[in-house]
Amino acid sequence: MIVPALDSAMTIEFRLNGEPISIDIHPAERLLDTLRYALRLTGTKEGCAEGECGACTVYLDGLPANACLVPTVQVRGREVRTIESLDGATLQPFLTGGATQCGACTPGVVMTATWIRHHPEILARHSIRALMAGNLCRCTGYDGIVDSIEAALQEDVIE
Amino acid sequence: MKVACPASLPEALTMLSAEPSAIPLAGGTDIMVNWPQRLSAHQERYLDLSGVMELRSIRWTDDALILGAMTTYWDVIEDGQVAAAFPMLVDAARQVGAVQIQSRGTWAGNIVNASPAADGVPVLMAYDAIVVLESTAGRAEVPLADFYLGYKDLRRGPDQLVTEIRIPRRSYRFHRFQKVGPRRALAITKVGVAVTCDGDDWRVVANSVAPTVCRCPAIERRLSAGALSGPEDLLGPIRDDVSPIDDIRSTARYREAVLARLIYHTVQDAASSLNPHER
Numbered sequence: 112m113i114v115p116a117l118d119s120a121m122t123i124e125f126r127l128n129g130e131p132i133s134i135d136i137h138p139a140e141r142l143l144d145t146l147r148y149a150l151r152l153t154g155t156k157e158g159c160a161e162g163e164c165g166a167c168t169v170y171l172d173g174l175p176a177n178a179c180l181v182p183t184v185q186v187r188g189r190e191v192r193t194i195e196s197l198d199g200a201t202l203q204p205f206l207t208g209g210a211t212q213c214g215a216c217t218p219g220v221v222m223t224a225t226w227i228r229h230h231p232e233i234l235a236r237h238s239i240r241a242l243m244a245g246n247l248c249r250c251t252g253y254d255g256i257v258d259s260i261e262a263a264l265q266e267d268v269i270e
Numbered sequence: 271m272k273v274a275c276p277a278s279l280p281e282a283l284t285m286l287s288a289e290p291s292a293i294p295l296a297g298g299t300d301i302m303v304n305w306p307q308r309l310s311a312h313q314e315r316y317l318d319l320s321g322v323m324e325l326r327s328i329r330w331t332d333d334a335l336i337l338g339a340m341t342t343y344w345d346v347i348e349d350g351q352v353a354a355a356f357p358m359l360v361d362a363a364r365q366v367g368a369v370q371i372q373s374r375g376t377w378a379g380n381i382v383n384a385s386p387a388a389d390g391v392p393v394l395m396a397y398d399a400i401v402v403l404e405s406t407a408g409r410a411e412v413p414l415a416d417f418y419l420g421y422k423d424l425r426r427g428p429d430q431l432v433t434e435i436r437i438p439r440r441s442y443r444f445h446r447f448q449k450v451g452p453r454r455a456l457a458i459t460k461v462g463v464a465v466t467c468d469g470d471d472w473r474v475v476a477n478s479v480a481p482t483v484c485r486c487p488a489i490e491r492r493l494s495a496g497a498l499s500g501p502e503d504l505l506g507p508i509r510d511d512v513s514p515i516d517d518i519r520s521t522a523r524y525r526e527a528v529l530a531r532l533i534y535h536t537v538q539d540a541a542s543s544l545n546p547h548e549r
Contacts, residue, residue, distance in 0.1 A: 139271035139312045141305055161303045165370055174344065174373035180302040181374070182295065184273050185320040223369070236347075245368025 123187040128196035136183045143167045143178035146193060154194035154218050158247070165246035168219035169193050175223050175245070194218040201225050204266070208259030212250030220246045224260045228267055272315045279324040279404070283431060285317055287406040290428035292317040296340055297374035299367070300383045317431075325433060328352065337435040339378035343390070347372060356437060358393040358447040358464055365389055365449050378432045381414065384422045384482065387459045391483040392475040393447050394435060396464035402434035403427070411436070415475075418482035443467045444540040448532050460520035461528050465536045467544070470494060474533060479512040479525050486511035493537060501530035
């Protein structure tokens with residue numbers, strides 16, 4: 112029995128930021144490295160490499176995931192979105208609210224926060240703080256982040 | 271690293287029987303931790319289950335809830351019917367990590383990774399979950415409470431894949447999962463306990479206090495025997511059932527003392543919710 116195992120470069124296809132792409136990857140590659148080094152999308156940051164800090168948050172089929180824990184081989188046929196796909200205006204509430212300082216966590220924070228803004232219905236069952244628990248920030252003390260998300264949600268309701 | 275990518279369950283089982291040393295890869299939340307530093311892990315073979323659609327389902331039968339092996343914590347959190355019947359599953363899922371982990375981590379992966387600190391396992395075990403294993407040779411079922419033989423030692427043959435977790439439908443009079451860790455999200459448990467009461471039967475399952483997540487029969491017998499005068503009544507049965515250690519997260523003494531208090535207060539709350547007129 113021959114197992115079709117793959118230990119050298121392989122080609123996979125998936126949707127990245129709304130566009131179909133085809134790319135050669137190594138099977139031991141993490142999505143984080145594919146994004147940063149093969150695709151040069153360096154907005155997604157590496158923090159802890161163990162799924163704690165959330166700096167590498169991307170959307171996988173619409174849900175936040177840590178790109179450091181996703182083997183790229185698993186995104187074949189799926190939809191990946193990174194911070195580069197977000198409109199610059201998404202950042203405004205964070206700038207206004209003082210929700211960023213050194214910036215290392217900011218792309219991940221903005222990804223999770225924007226996911227909450229796009230799905231306000233989940234706030235019926237989850238608090239903003241619980242939903243943001245997977246994004247560590249050593250600078251802001253979190254109040255600025257939570258207040259900015261609340262302000263953005265208010266704006267969304269008014270619009 | 272070699273990865274086989276089956277597109278169906280029969281294909282996955284055939285691949286696993288040909289290559290039984292292959293490690294099934296579900297959400298990757300354990301396997302991929304610190305991946306760049308773990309060069310020996312890069313040499314292993316993996317069986318990627320993400321393309322096996324048969325494993326991605328939550329279904330109900332007349333007598334059970336069936337979680338396909340690729341069911342994630344988030345799938346359960348968002349399923350109102352599961353939350354109503356088995357609320358401890360949602361409690362545990364919410365504590366297992368934040369949304370980035372909940373969206374990827376699977377219940378079956380938590381069982382097979384076999385960490386003594388697994389947060390998904392105590393609640394499944396306290397609900398009498400059954401692990402369904404399949405191989406090209408057939409199907410087998412093992413109660414989760416009997417699945418662990420020792421530390422990271424499972425009753426899973428190398429050619430067997432966990433395909434389902436079956437949870438019997440039952441009306442519980444009381445259920446509660448509690449976890450003590452340094453932080454609410456993302457923290458590995460120092461001591462945790464899931465308690466259910468069905469009729470007069472108690473099930474007590476503890477994590478982080480033994481080489482495996484385990485049922486606690488001596489504690490269960492003590493609870494059935496009658497009222498407790500205080501947490502210290504549980505220390506004897508606790509020492510019969512579990513063997514906590516000192517490690518980077520906590521001490522044996524702390525774990526015993528806190529386990530006794532968690533169970534004591536849980537039972538007090540259960541008594542007042544089961545017999546409201548006695549309050």
